[in-house]
Amino acid sequence: xxxxxxxxxxxxxxxxxxxxxxxxxxxxxxxxxxxxxxxxxxxxxxxxxxxxxxxxxxxxxxxxxxxxxxxxxxxxxxxxxxxxxxxxxxxxxxxxxxxxxxxxxxxxxxxxxxxxxxxxxxxxxxxxxxxxxxxxxxxxxxxxxxxxxxxxxxxxxxxxxxxxxxxxxxxxxxxxxxxxxxxxxxxxxxxxxxxxxxxxxxxxxxxxxxxxxxxxxxxxxxxxxxxxxxxxxxxxxxxxxxxxxxxxxxxxxxxxxxxxxxxxxxxxxxxxxxxxxxxxxxxxxxxxxxxxxxxxxxxxxxxxxxxxxxxxxxxxxxxxxxxxxxxxxxxxxxxxxxxxxxxxxxxxxxxxxxxxxxxxxxxxxxxxxxxxxxxxxxxxxxxxx
Numbered sequence: 001x002x003x004x005x006x007x008x009x010x011x012x013x014x015x016x017x018x019x020x021x022x023x024x025x026x027x028x029x030x031x032x033x034x035x036x037x038x039x040x041x042x043x044x045x046x047x048x049x050x051x052x053x054x055x056x057x058x059x060x061x062x063x064x065x066x067x068x069x070x071x072x073x074x075x076x077x078x079x080x081x082x083x084x085x086x087x088x089x090x091x092x093x094x095x096x097x098x099x100x101x102x103x104x105x106x107x108x109x110x111x112x113x114x115x116x117x118x119x120x121x122x123x124x125x126x127x128x129x130x131x132x133x134x135x136x137x138x139x140x141x142x143x144x145x146x147x148x149x150x151x152x153x154x155x156x157x158x159x160x161x162x163x164x165x166x167x168x169x170x171x172x173x174x175x176x177x178x179x180x181x182x183x184x185x186x187x188x189x190x191x192x193x194x195x196x197x198x199x200x201x202x203x204x205x206x207x208x209x210x211x212x213x214x215x216x217x218x219x220x221x222x223x224x225x226x227x228x229x230x231x232x233x234x235x236x237x238x239x240x241x242x243x244x245x246x247x248x249x250x251x252x253x254x255x256x257x258x259x260x261x262x263x264x265x266x267x268x269x270x271x272x273x274x275x276x277x278x279x280x281x282x283x284x285x286x287x288x289x290x291x292x293x294x295x296x297x298x299x300x301x302x303x304x305x306x307x308x309x310x311x312x313x314x315x316x317x318x319x320x321x322x323x324x325x326x327x328x329x330x331x332x333x334x335x336x337x338x339x340x341x342x343x344x345x346x347x348x349x350x351x352x353x354x355x356x357x358x359x360x361x362x363x364x365x366x367x368x369x370x371x372x373x374x375x376x377x378x379x380x381x382x383x384x385x
Contacts, residue, residue, distance in 0.1 A: 013040075014045035014352045016032065018152075023364070044348075045149045057102075065355075065372075070143070085152075089243070090243045093130065108141070146238075172189050183195065200339070220275040223287060252271070254270065266313075320344060329375040331362055
């Protein structure tokens, strides 16, 4: 007897929702299972905005995925008739030999991507909200922009459901196993389901949902901050203040955004490299005064109008980090009918649309034409005997 579903997707955050959308678009019978509500704020796919960059300092091998991701974001915008992605231009600021600046230049040259190098004076002239140090420069690319995480997840879920996916929320998965005939059996708090294939996109809960394989990830807490700039948001609108990453000499970096949600929404900024180990079920969601002051102190010599502005709100999120900070995106070493997508290490959301496409490829065909060999879980050699 055929299994009731072709594919079960565990986890309907950024990656899982995109996978459900692509799988349902290919005519597959999809069951999606999520332990929380749709587009929740308890993991990593929230916070109103995420940076999209093309000239990728983290490795030029990511660039083809980023180019495809942009295409798919525009397709999603057309399908859902919402602005889930906005082009703003983007800066990478720091010493010329810093990993982020140098890596962005290398990636742009490897792929022939349009970009500009701005010295301190030109950066100040064109983008006066920023006050770089004497030894800092900026890499600028026009194609950078902002993805809207909650809107993206909601759009993928809505379109997946319209295409026939059965999506179930507030239904945590207790276990999964491979039956003797090769079918996948998933047990939740509410029932047991059977499918031909399984996708596990667990976010910060990776270690609790993966069995027979020890994926070496750990979870860290990160904080996002919104400030009302001193003097108002006009200099911080998207046509004047692009998205940015700023790396200093000791490797600390922040990332930030224009004021995207009007004069009362403020401008968002966060540390990328400052966090602490955390349990996703017991994450400290309070934003402490000393954390706000630490961000103000870091911003003050760099974006003084933001540092001296009124603190509006903050939000905690999770990074699920691998040892090399590259993704885990592959079939299970022991069970080829199981696809794993996790460990996106704080830089995965810009890839969400293409990762959904890749997951669908792996779940349906067992392989993909996209360049993902570097993301194979087998690189950690952690399969249990």
